[in-house]
Amino acid sequence: GIQVEQSPPDLILQEGANSTLRCNFSDSVNNLQWFHQNPWGQLINLFYIPSGTKQNGRLSATTVATERYSLLYISSSQTTDSGVYFCAVPSDSGNTGKLIFGQGTTLQVKP
């Protein structure tokens, strides 16, 4: 089955710094999602981005489907950005039921 790898596993930043999180996947996908898991455990969808670039405030994401990777950019980081970031892809094309998650990147933003 499809494999999803995220890097780095851990990241510590000073407030105001920028960061880039990476997600590699082993097969072509028709959808990719980035999630932020808050300290209470809830997964919040940040982006649906099977290809191209999207921006939402200080966050943006780019997926290069032909090269099987996606990047999540966080600019001017704030302490509230702390948490775990996951990327997830469908287990197979058109399957809206089963998402395969990476291991996550744990981000800590220090004041």
Added chain:
Amino acid sequence: DAGVTQSPTHLIKTRGQQVTLRCSPKSGHDTVSWYQQALGQGPQFIFQYYEEEERQRGNFPDRFSGHQFPNYSSELNVNALLLGDSALYLCASSPRGSYGYTFGSGTRLTVV
């Protein structure tokens, strides 16, 4: 508009016991998926329900079973609990055929 509601939030059980976790989907969503998230890991798909039937299943033993009710709410049952079942159990709802998942905050199960 309430999102996905899970209950209980925390639970402690003894090995060998049985547990039932509950999920109420977001309004307008008819599909419910369950995920298990071990500490330090990404969520792993357990199964998905719509039209009150299990439609897809991940690589979990038969000790894990579920149910969906006519109002689209769902239960996850785990029998003969093992220490390794300790995890955060997440419920996600979506409209059928959509990638538009909304996740709940999960139930943290500890097996002692």
